[in-house]
Amino acid sequence: MLYLPELTLLFMALVFFFVSLGNLKESRLRSLGLLLSAIAVIASVYSYGLNGSLFFDAYRVDAFSQIFKVIITFGLFIVIYLGEGLYGIDDTLRPEYYLFLTISAFGLVSMSSAVELITIIICLEISSFALFIIIPFRKKGAYREQMEAGIKYALFGVAASGITLYGMSYIFGMTHTTYLADLMKIIPGVILKKPLMLIGLVMLLSGFFYKLALFPMHFWAPDVYEGAANETSSFVATLPKVAAVALLIRLITLAGAEVGQFTWVMMIFAVLSMTFGNLSALVQTDLKRLLAYSSIAHAGYLMIGLLCASELGYLSGIYYIAGYLFMNLACFFVIYHLAPQGENISFDGLTGLYKRSPLMALTLAVSAFGMAGIPPTIGFTGKLFIFTAAIKKDMYALVILAVINTGIAIFYYLKMVRAAYTSVDEQLSPLNLRVSTSVLGIFFIVIIILLGIFPQGFIDFAKEAVAAVL
Amino acid sequence: MEQYLIYNTLSYPILTVLVCVPLFGAIITLAIRGDRNLKIWGMLVTLVTAVLSLPLYTSFDLTTAKYQFAEFSDWIPFVNIDYVLGVDGISVLLVLLTTLVMPLCILCSWTYIKDRFKEFICVLLLMEASMIGVFISLNTVLFFIFWEAMLVPMYLLIAVWGGPRKDYASIKFFLYTLIGSIFLFVAIIALYVTTGTFFIPELMTHHYSFSYQMWIFWAFTLAFAIKVPMWPLHTWLPAAHVEAPTAGSVILASILLKMGGYGFLRFCLPMAPGATVYCMPYLIALSIISIVFGGYLALGQSDVKRLIAYSSVGHMGFVTLGIFLLNDAGIKGAILQMINHGITTGALFICVGIIYERTHSREISDNSALGMMMPIYVSFLVVFSLSSLAFPGTNSFVGEFLVLMASFSKYKIVGGFAVIGAILAAAYMLRLVQKMVWADSDGHVHHGEKSHLIDLNFRETATLAFLTIFVFWIGFHPAPFLKVMDASTTHLLQQLESGMNVLPAGHGDPHAILNGVGESIKHLLALK
Numbered sequence: 001m002l003y004l005p006e007l008t009l010l011f012m013a014l015v016f017f018f019v020s021l022g023n024l025k026e027s028r029l030r031s032l033g034l035l036l037s038a039i040a041v042i043a044s045v046y047s048y049g050l051n052g053s054l055f056f057d058a059y060r061v062d063a064f065s066q067i068f069k070v071i072i073t074f075g076l077f078i079v080i081y082l083g084e085g086l087y088g089i090d091d092t093l094r095p096e097y098y099l100f101l102t103i104s105a106f107g108l109v110s111m112s113s114a115v116e117l118i119t120i121i122i123c124l125e126i127s128s129f130a131l132f133i134i135i136p137f138r139k140k141g142a143y144r145e146q147m148e149a150g151i152k153y154a155l156f157g158v159a160a161s162g163i164t165l166y167g168m169s170y171i172f173g174m175t176h177t178t179y180l181a182d183l184m185k186i187i188p189g190v191i192l193k194k195p196l197m198l199i200g201l202v203m204l205l206s207g208f209f210y211k212l213a214l215f216p217m218h219f220w221a222p223d224v225y226e227g228a229a230n231e232t233s234s235f236v237a238t239l240p241k242v243a244a245v246a247l248l249i250r251l252i253t254l255a256g257a258e259v260g261q262f263t264w265v266m267m268i269f270a271v272l273s274m275t276f277g278n279l280s281a282l283v284q285t286d287l288k289r290l291l292a293y294s295s296i297a298h299a300g301y302l303m304i305g306l307l308c309a310s311e312l313g314y315l316s317g318i319y320y321i322a323g324y325l326f327m328n329l330a331c332f333f334v335i336y337h338l339a340p341q342g343e344n345i346s347f348d349g350l351t352g353l354y355k356r357s358p359l360m361a362l363t364l365a366v367s368a369f370g371m372a373g374i375p376p377t378i379g380f381t382g383k384l385f386i387f388t389a390a391i392k393k394d395m396y397a398l399v400i401l402a403v404i405n406t407g408i409a410i411f412y413y414l415k416m417v418r419a420a421y422t423s424v425d426e427q428l429s430p431l432n433l434r435v436s437t438s439v440l441g442i443f444f445i446v447i448i449i450l451l452g453i454f455p456q457g458f459i460d461f462a463k464e465a466v467a468a469v470l
Numbered sequence: 471m472e473q474y475l476i477y478n479t480l481s482y483p484i485l486t487v488l489v490c491v492p493l494f495g496a497i498i499t500l501a502i503r504g505d506r507n508l509k510i511w512g513m514l515v516t517l518v519t520a521v522l523s524l525p526l527y528t529s530f531d532l533t534t535a536k537y538q539f540a541e542f543s544d545w546i547p548f549v550n551i552d553y554v555l556g557v558d559g560i561s562v563l564l565v566l567l568t569t570l571v572m573p574l575c576i577l578c579s580w581t582y583i584k585d586r587f588k589e590f591i592c593v594l595l596l597m598e599a600s601m602i603g604v605f606i607s608l609n610t611v612l613f614f615i616f617w618e619a620m621l622v623p624m625y626l627l628i629a630v631w632g633g634p635r636k637d638y639a640s641i642k643f644f645l646y647t648l649i650g651s652i653f654l655f656v657a658i659i660a661l662y663v664t665t666g667t668f669f670i671p672e673l674m675t676h677h678y679s680f681s682y683q684m685w686i687f688w689a690f691t692l693a694f695a696i697k698v699p700m701w702p703l704h705t706w707l708p709a710a711h712v713e714a715p716t717a718g719s720v721i722l723a724s725i726l727l728k729m730g731g732y733g734f735l736r737f738c739l740p741m742a743p744g745a746t747v748y749c750m751p752y753l754i755a756l757s758i759i760s761i762v763f764g765g766y767l768a769l770g771q772s773d774v775k776r777l778i779a780y781s782s783v784g785h786m787g788f789v790t791l792g793i794f795l796l797n798d799a800g801i802k803g804a805i806l807q808m809i810n811h812g813i814t815t816g817a818l819f820i821c822v823g824i825i826y827e828r829t830h831s832r833e834i835s836d837n838s839a840l841g842m843m844m845p846i847y848v849s850f851l852v853v854f855s856l857s858s859l860a861f862p863g864t865n866s867f868v869g870e871f872l873v874l875m876a877s878f879s880k881y882k883i884v885g886g887f888a889v890i891g892a893i894l895a896a897a898y899m900l901r902l903v904q905k906m907v908w909a910d911s912d913g914h915v916h917h918g919e920k921s922h923l924i925d926l927n928f929r930e931t932a933t934l935a936f937l938t939i940f941v942f943w944i945g946f947h948p949a950p951f952l953k954v955m956d957a958s959t960t961h962l963l964q965q966l967e968s969g970m971n972v973l974p975a976g977h978g979d980p981h982a983i984l985n986g987v988g989e990s991i992k993h994l995l996a997l998k
Contacts, residue, residue: 312549354630358589369622374648375615384611387656388549391663399659403652410648414625414641421629422637456546463548 002052002061005044005069009106012036013099020095026086033098037077044069044109057179058116064468067318067461068112068246075239075325076105079231081440082333088229088342093137101235104130108243117168117178117204120247121161124207127243128157131236138229139342149227153236156220160210167203170196180250187254191262202265205251211244213292214299215273222280225292229342233288234332237295238325245321248306249314253469266307267398274300274405281412285346287335290412291328294371297409298324304402305386308393311466316385318462319455323370323378326451330367330444334360337437350419357431361420363441370448372413373406378452385455474671475540475556475608480525484539485555485606488569489599491519496595505587509580512591516573516598523569526562532953535559535961537608537671545612551668554608559958560735560805561605563951564728567812568605571724572598575717577933578820582716582827583631590631593623594717601725605732610658610668614651617729621647624718624726632713639706639713646706650696657689661741674740674965680748687745690737691753698730700753700790701760704783711779712832716823719775723782724816728808731789735801739793739962743969746796753794758887760787765894769901774825775832777902778818781858784891785811785866791888792873795880796966801959802952803872809951810865810944814857817937821851824930828923834902838909843923848907850926850934857941859899860892865944 015036019029048066053059079101089097107127114120136150172178174197175186191197210217225233255262277297284290302324305317335345337360338353354361370377383406387399451458478484495515502508531538537556545553557565575594583590600623603616621644629640662668665676678686696703711719739746764783771777785807792804824847825837841848857864870892878885926934944951
């Protein structure tokens with residue numbers, strides 16, 4: 001029972017493996033994917049509340065891991081749901097697309113439960129390798145950026161894993177254990193005395209900075225987002241970050257809540273990430289590139305919550321990443337449906353959107369305002385919690401830098417909304433959305449606003465989860 | 471809680487209802503078809519809200535400074551955020567102003583708005599809900615949510631239905647206001663972390679150190695000064711006003727600008743009294759510059775809407791001046807001036823909208839000599855123009871008189887400068903009226919050319935007549951309005967008094983300069 005969500009995902013991968021041998025129609029494939037991922041969601045909800053450990057305590061199932069499993073499997077469900085028709089994926093590779101998507105999700109789900117360094121690295125690699133393969137699956141059109149994107153993602157990913165492993169070797173060398181539970185007892189006493197431990201820990205975190213696209217491991221994000229197919233980007237942009245947050249929380253706890261050099265390093269990364277992301281996003285014209293830079297900025301905000309290393313900080317981190325998942329998926333949902341040929345969308349592609357499809361324009365506006373942190377959305381409430389956590393730790397300067405960044409960011413989010421709501425004289429063909437597509441759009445709008453106004457329910461779950469780690 | 475709040479005893483939770491009726495009205499709008507039905511629905515919702523808000527005036531307890539009609543419930547307990555609403559003498563009139571002006575906004579858009587009526591009504595109703603929310607929130611987070619949420623519908627109002635430069639104006643409006651309020655956000659969180667509460671009345675009772683007060687004071691002031699707007703942060707206002715549709719301009723002038731003044735009274739004065747007293751001379755100086763600068767720029771405008779927009783800068787300068795004089799007459803005058811400005815300037819914008827619909831131009835020269843063709847229209851125009859220049863017997867006279875009286879009693883030099891603003895107001899408004907009503911007409915204007923100039927119809931007359939009532943009511947009998955503010959103003963001044971003990975030594979220097987300049991000018995005059 002403890003392993004039920006993972007087993008379901010493995011089963012799903014197996015099914016798609018066999019399906020890939022045959023020749024199933026796309027719509028069938030999608031229904032199959034929806035069905036199986038829905039079962040995975042149910043399985044993880046069902047296993048919520050279970051506690052236990054597997055594989056010689058290397059794999060722990062607790063409230064903390066389960067909440068991330070629910071978020072990740074639900075995210076997988078939405079990614080499959082929004083990729084209706086797989087416009088951007090090569091016709092012959094569709095079953096494989098689902099197969100590797102599932103495997104990557106399996107890796108991420110396992111990552112949230114991994115509490116031993118070797119297990120962590122294995123899960124990290126499972127999730128990354130599947131993505132390395134999936135990115136060049138894009139339909140061969142006039143562009144070949146997908147190859148570049150695939151290579152970049154792979155090279156950066158391998159380099160990041162290398163750094164992580166190197167950091168692990170330091171940590172293992174000094175502590176003679178790979179279990180997080182044991183490390184937690186040793187590291188807080190050592191980190192202030194031995195700089196090597198600090199370096200080891202920061203290197204260890206690099207692999208997750210890479211997943212989260214946090215400075216200085218962010219360089220891949222714009223090119224990969226731009227080069228990958230729209231539906232692939234929607235996965236790459238969201239789910240790995242959720243798992244990365246889970247692991248970062250587990251690993252930052254290792255250092256203890258002491259504000260020391262470790263916190264300073266994180267702070268610098270957070271500030272540079274926000275500033276670099278926002279300033280670069282200002283000049284982008286390709287929407288996916290813009291979202292990539294905005295995600296770098298969001299990684300910075302998120303890091304503020306995490307580096308507080310307090311209950312509130314972790315809570316806000318979990319809340320923020322869940323909100324980020326919905327807001328970002330909503331943006332990708334709009335981009336995906338605006339590009340029936342799987343092409344990239346720039347600001348010009350948004351022009352007159354509110355005449356072509358009011359619902360799409362509203363979805364885009366709500367998610368953009370959400371990411372900008374305008375109330376009453378989930379993005380605002382998330383920032384409120386994060387900044388509260390930081391000010392409780394007396395990090396005023398950090399918060400002021402963050403809000404200035406929010407001010408900069410509003411400009412490019414507003415640019416998106418403005419493009420969608422500018423009136424044009426020429427006649428544009430209306431977007432014909434299916435009912436099922438509209439339902440997803442409405443779902444995004446409702447959840448972004450409702451979860452923003454009533455965060456308490458989610459917070460209660462997250463609180464339970466954080467209690468399992470601290 | 472009981473020491474701050476008087477719970478609502480009416481048969482319905484009036485404040486929640488005032489937010490929810492327009493909010494749900496806006497959602498239902500999306501399901502209605504047909505422009506006519508939409509207009510009627512919008513009218514209906516705003517009228518119902520207006521009627522439901524009337525008990526705020528009739529059942530208001532004049533004897534207490536507590537927050538009345540209060541509602542309280544848990545909202546996000548884990549960070550201590552409650553859903554708590556209430557009004558006192560400062561906010562109640564502003565709530566009423568909002569609910570009463572909104573039906574007029576629908577009326578004045580009846581034929582002005584040509585397309586996307588469904589979205590228009592929806593956006594207007596969302597605006598109403600969030601504006602009322604700003605005035606009635608007693609929780610800083612709730613306040614901030616409404617404060618920021620308001621930006622989105624206002625942005626859309628300008629960006630979708632605006633004039634030729636709507637793109638520029640709407641972005642400028644949004645960025646200015648948003649960037650002003652990001653530090654407000656930090657201040658709100660900082661106050662929470664220091665005191666453990668987001669509850670406004672409780673935040674007022676805490677005593678903070680002087681340097682802390684200075685930080686939060688300027689964080690608040692930046693946000694509110696942009697909203698008011700105070701020189702030199704006023705540049706978004708003319709752009710937004712000129713490009714916004716009539717209803718947008720009316721909302722902007724009548725209600726949005728008031729939020730700045732309200733914010734000063736609700737946050738800066740009671741929460742950072744020491745810093746307020748310390749910074750008072752600077753803010754008075756900025757107010758004076760706003761008054762003179764706004765009036766001077768208005769004098770040079772040829773576009774009617776732009777002229778009124780700059781006059782708003784001047785009038786709102788009187789409001790901030792009154793607030794920062796920190797005495798009874800000044801604060802009362804400021805609140806009354808906010809209401810007056812809402813009535814008068816709102817009405818003037820409606821007048822501009824009416825004439826724009828007929829001539830499709832807002833230039834004074836294109837709209838001159840209307841007296842012959844549109845007698846009813848020009849009568850209203852003259853009434854509101856006189857009210858705008860604070861002619862005795864109209865509403866603005868009372869407000870400006872109180873502010874001027876307060877400034878003469880405190881710093882003569884300030885009063886002296888403020889009077890310049892009043893003179894400028896007379897100059898530009900009378901010039902406007904002269905050109906628009908008479909101009910060079912010798913009574914023999916060619917009627918054939920201007921046959922499209924039909925006089926006001928019943929709808930337009932009713933809209934303006936409703937506001938005219940208030941012009942003269944407040945003008946001749948302001949007592950009922952002043953009485954409402956009495957208890958709260960006194961309470962506010964007590965809060966200020968009690969907060970002065972944190973002032974550092976030597977804080978009186980700038981004050982002495984204000985007095986000193988006045989004295990030396992007096993001497994100069996006496997020598998001659």
